[in-house]
Amino acid sequence: MGKQYKPQDFESKWQEQWFSNMDYKAQDLLKDKEKFYQLVEFPYPSGPGMHIGHTRNYSMADSVVRMRRMMGQNVLFPIGWDAFGLPAENYALKVKRPPQEITEENINNFRKQLKSLGLSFDWDREFSTTDPLYYKWTQWIFLKLYENDLAYMADKPINWCPKCKTGCANEEVVDGKHERCGSKVEQKKLKQWVLKITKYADRLIDDLDTVDYLDSVKALQKNWIGRKIWYDIDYKIEGTDEVVGVSTTRPDTQFGATFVVVAPEHEILQKLMDKMPEENRREVLKYVEKSKEKSEIERLDETREKSGAFTGLYCINSITNTRLPIYAADFVLTTVGTGMVVGVPAHDTRDFEFATKFKLPIIRVIEGKNGDRSDITNVDEVYEDDGIVYNSGFMDGLTTEEAKKKAGEYIEEKGIGEVVTRYHLQDWLFSRQRYWGEPIPVVHCEKCGIVPLPEEDLPLELPVVTEYEPTDDGQSPLANIKDWVNTKCPKCGGPAQREKNTMPNWAGSSWYFLRYCDPHNNNELASKELTDYWMRVDHYEGGPEHITLHLLYSRFWHKFLYDIGVVSDPEPYQKRTIHGNVLGEDGRKMSKSLGNVINPDSLIEKYGADVTRVYLMFMGPYEGDVVWNTRTIEGVNRFVKKWFAFIQDAWNSSSDDGKDVEVAINKLVDRVQRGILDWKFNTAVAAFMEFYNNYNNKAFSKKQIETLITISTPIMPHLAEELWSLTGHKGSITKNQWPEINKDMLVEDVITIPVQINGKVRGRIEIENGMSEDVVKERVLNDERIKELMNSDSIKKFIYIDGKIVNIVL
RNA sequence: GCCGAAGUGGUGGAACUGGCAGACACGCGGGACUUAAAAUCCCGUUCUAGAGAUAGAGUGGGGGUUCAAGUCCCCCCUUCGGCACCA
Numbered sequence: 001m002g003k004q005y006k007p008q009d010f011e012s013k014w015q016e017q018w019f020s021n022m023d024y025k026a027q028d029l030l031k032d033k034e035k036f037y038q039l040v041e042f043p044y045p046s047g048p049g050m051h052i053g054h055t056r057n058y059s060m061a062d063s064v065v066r067m068r069r070m071m072g073q074n075v076l077f078p079i080g081w082d083a084f085g086l087p088a089e090n091y092a093l094k095v096k097r098p099p100q101e102i103t104e105e106n107i108n109n110f111r112k113q114l115k116s117l118g119l120s121f122d123w124d125r126e127f128s129t130t131d132p133l134y135y136k137w138t139q140w141i142f143l144k145l146y147e148n149d150l151a152y153m154a155d156k157p158i159n160w161c162p163k164c165k166t167g168c169a170n171e172e173v174v175d176g177k178h179e180r181c182g183s184k185v186e187q188k189k190l191k192q193w194v195l196k197i198t199k200y201a202d203r204l205i206d207d208l209d210t211v212d213y214l215d216s217v218k219a220l221q222k223n224w225i226g227r228k229i230w231y232d233i234d235y236k237i238e239g240t241d242e243v244v245g246v247s248t249t250r251p252d253t254q255f256g257a258t259f260v261v262v263a264p265e266h267e268i269l270q271k272l273m274d275k276m277p278e279e280n281r282r283e284v285l286k287y288v289e290k291s292k293e294k295s296e297i298e299r300l301d302e303t304r305e306k307s308g309a310f311t312g313l314y315c316i317n318s319i320t321n322t323r324l325p326i327y328a329a330d331f332v333l334t335t336v337g338t339g340m341v342v343g344v345p346a347h348d349t350r351d352f353e354f355a356t357k358f359k360l361p362i363i364r365v366i367e368g369k370n371g372d373r374s375d376i377t378n379v380d381e382v383y384e385d386d387g388i389v390y391n392s393g394f395m396d397g398l399t400t401e402e403a404k405k406k407a408g409e410y411i412e413e414k415g416i417g418e419v420v421t422r423y424h425l426q427d428w429l430f431s432r433q434r435y436w437g438e439p440i441p442v443v444h445c446e447k448c449g450i451v452p453l454p455e456e457d458l459p460l461e462l463p464v465v466t467e468y469e470p471t472d473d474g475q476s477p478l479a480n481i482k483d484w485v486n487t488k489c490p491k492c493g494g495p496a497q498r499e500k501n502t503m504p505n506w507a508g509s510s511w512y513f514l515r516y517c518d519p520h521n522n523n524e525l526a527s528k529e530l531t532d533y534w535m536r537v538d539h540y541e542g543g544p545e546h547i548t549l550h551l552l553y554s555r556f557w558h559k560f561l562y563d564i565g566v567v568s569d570p571e572p573y574q575k576r577t578i579h580g581n582v583l584g585e586d587g588r589k590m591s592k593s594l595g596n597v598i599n600p601d602s603l604i605e606k607y608g609a610d611v612t613r614v615y616l617m618f619m620g621p622y623e624g625d626v627v628w629n630t631r632t633i634e635g636v637n638r639f640v641k642k643w644f645a646f647i648q649d650a651w652n653s654s655s656d657d658g659k660d661v662e663v664a665i666n667k668l669v670d671r672v673q674r675g676i677l678d679w680k681f682n683t684a685v686a687a688f689m690e691f692y693n694n695y696n697n698k699a700f701s702k703k704q705i706e707t708l709i710t711i712s713t714p715i716m717p718h719l720a721e722e723l724w725s726l727t728g729h730k731g732s733i734t735k736n737q738w739p740e741i742n743k744d745m746l747v748e749d750v751i752t753i754p755v756q757i758n759g760k761v762r763g764r765i766e767i768e769n770g771m772s773e774d775v776v777k778e779r780v781l782n783d784e785r786i787k788e789l790m791n792s793d794s795i796k797k798f799i800y801i802d803g804k805i806v807n808i809v810l
Numbered sequence: 811g812c813c814g815a816a817g818u819g820g821u822g823g824a825a826c827u828g829g830c831a832g833a834c835a836c837g838c839g840g841g842a843c844u845u846a847a848a849a850u851c852c853c854g855u856u857c858u859a860g861a862g863a864u865a866g867a868g869u870g871g872g873g874g875u876u877c878a879a880g881u882c883c884c885c886c887c888u889u890c891g892g893c894a895c896c897a
Binding site: 214215216217219220222223224226230247249250261306330331332336337341342343344347348350351353384422424544547548618620621623624625626627629631632634635636638639671674678682683685686687688689690693753754756758759761764797798799801804807809 | 833
């Protein structure tokens with residue numbers, strides 16, 4: 001009888017040893033080993049501590065890197081803290097303590113939790129985005145962006161969250177609500193910092209071809225950027241000298257245009273006011289006033305009942321020379337195209353709805369399926385797909401694609417418009433009116449205007465304050481700290497004010513993976529020698545909530561750093577995957593208010609780190625959501641206990657033989673290895689269970705048991721370490737080499753394969769490994785049962801797949 | 811509406827490049843041990859018929875390719891995630 005499994009007795013002992021010996025320190029610039037950079041999203045250290053989801057994701061990544069190290073790779077597996085941001089600040093306001101203190105406490109708690117799981121992070125590279133020595137370089141990047149005209153100030157309406165009292169990016173507004181707090185977002189005009197990410201739009205799309213993200217991730221990036229080719233066609237406004245560009249993405253339907261719509265806030269309306277007939281003008285004015293009261297978000301939010309006002313004016317389409325009425329209508333947005341749009345009711349449902357309401361003609365110019373040219377009289381009949389163009393002059397008979405090309409050429413030849421690439425992506429609103437973020441390193445000088453701080457003045461530290469209540473007037477709390485705000489202009493020495501806004505919390509996470517390569521560097525954000533060695537990140541593991549924005553922003557910054565020569569690679573991540581979430585026992589997202597939260601600390605206390613980890617991996621595949629089930633963890637606990645006892649017993653009764661199990665062990669190594677490298681941990685765990693069920697009473701050699709302990713290390717590191725020591729071994733097992741798979745020992749000498757007749761399994765036959773088809777055939781045909789079933793029918797075909805199956809077609 | 815992912819027992823899920831569907835686990839049923847319970851161990855567990863050997867059906871639905879389809883092709887349905895009056 002061996003020792004009983006009591007993880008509480010040994011897990012912390014091994015953790016102390018691993019971390020004090022720095023067993024998992026990544027070796028810089030090691031030449032004779034292949035490097036592997038495994039990145040996991042660094043956590044936001046929130047008050048309640050680690051979520052069970054963190055436990056799962058980090059455990060999985062930990063298993064992979066532990067195995068890769070054993071396979072001889074030089075692994076970089078770092079961790080840090082994404083600690084700026086609203087939650088800490090809001091919490092600080094509530095408990096009336098500085099965010100610095102609270103953040104530090106949270107980090108300490110988090111670190112303790114991660115260590116108690118035995119995760120093999122390289123703790124020597126840990127940092128927080130709130131460390132001045134880190135954000136010095138975040139600020140430095142900002143200065144470089146400014147220097148390269150990629151950061152500018154704009155006075156523009158922004159999304160203002162009245163609860164958080166800050167502006168937020170379009171990306172952070174979901175359904176008209178701030179995604180962090182859920183309150184309704186208002187429009188407010190403020191002078192804001194904006195980053196010119198649109199300049200990188202093409203490269204952010206095109207370079208996706210050079211990485212292997214999941215298809216869904218690539219699609220999301222592309223959709224978000226939303227690149228489209230637009231055709232802005234000149235329209236002459238009748239009775240004026242005005243020529244306006246009217247936008248469409250479907251120039252192939254131009255001959256079906258029956259009206260033009262302009263967004264109500266479009267400046268051209270003001271210009272044209274006095275040209276409008278009296279009655280129309282009054283109506284348009286009324287309409288414009290009414291839509292001004294609604295924000296853009298409200299407008300999109302409302303029912304889709306079309307509204308609008310006729311201007312009484314007409315314009316001439318310079319492609320078709322037709323005369324079209326001009327309407328103002330709020331279903332057109334200023335941000336789309338030129339803000340003026342062609343209405344083609346036969347081939348666009350919105351245009352159809354508008355045309356029906358205002359009794360405008362509907363002209364069909366694209367054939368439906370099977371050459372259908374019937375009139376369109378109903379919304380359901382509106383044909384938006386591609387097809388053959390007809391009734392369209394020079395485009396007749398062309399397909400949509402050909403017609404677009406032809407129209408583009410026509411426009412450019414005749415000089416009656418232009419072909420423009422536009423993006424859904426807008427420039428990145430980069431300032432926040434809050435305290436707990438990186439200060440933006442510029443001053444506003446009465447004489448010189450905006451003046452960036454000189455590099456040697458970085459970091460510009462966030463002053464510690466006592467009052468950080470945000471204000472309603474769009475000023476950040478920093479505005480109240482007069483002796484910080486009032487400063488001298490670095491250029492002229494005159495009086496100047498510091499920028500009072502701070503950076504959004506996306507900033508710190510946009511380059512952290514570079515800092516891990518060289519975390520203690522004080523002269524540059526990371527030395528090129530080291531980023532050249534470690535980058536690209538080989539695998540970036542993270543959640544579904546960060547695949548649009550964070551990915552986009554960090555790729556943008558990295559491309560910029562590439563352009564200015566800081567890094568040598570235009571893309572930061574080679575591979576990006578998405579984990580599933582851990583849901584509560586009721587199948588819903590874990591949340592305090594639902595009372596379905598599972599606390600990792602209590603699991604570790606009750607079951608130990610290994611059982612917790614193995615269970616989280618066994619629950620289901622990496623990429624899928626998993627529902628918590630307390631009963632199943634008991635099952636895993638049972639297995640781990642049995643395994644612990646089994647290894648000790650097998651060691652004590654080991655023999656020199658072990659021939660019976662040699663193939664099984666080789667198969668197990670193979671399955672575990674593939675399971676872990678492919679992130680299919682549930683199958684790796686199942687392989688261990690299956691092995692135990694089939695072989696726990698067989699005889700093993702000492703060497704075989706050593707192999708079994710070794711391969712269990714990635715998923716149960718503490719238990720493996722303890723068994724290694726209980727079986728009299730010295731040194732940490734995590735330094736062991738991963739066993740080589742003996743390919744010749746993957747198949748038993750004698751195997752049983754199924755025999756099918758006409759595709760149905762009718763029997764089984766034993767064959768020796770490596771038998772030729774002829775011998776197999778002879779044996780099958782001589783089998784009594786098969787003979788009987790074949791009923792002396794003649795064989796049409798005999799199929800033998802080596803070592804797998806026999807199929808006889810009669 | 812568009813884009814993406816996925817539909818397999820009572821449940822979570824296996825099935826490597828087309829080759830025995832349901833591994834492994836939970837649950838459930840039966841048994842052993844026990845005065846009893848818990849724990850542990852053993853047996854069974856896709857459905858239908860049958861005492862049984864066995865036979866038939868079966869991976870969301872319908873077609874197709876193939877000796878052979880959960881896996882490949884076409885059409886449809888459902889669920890989840892993202893985007894959306896983007897012309």
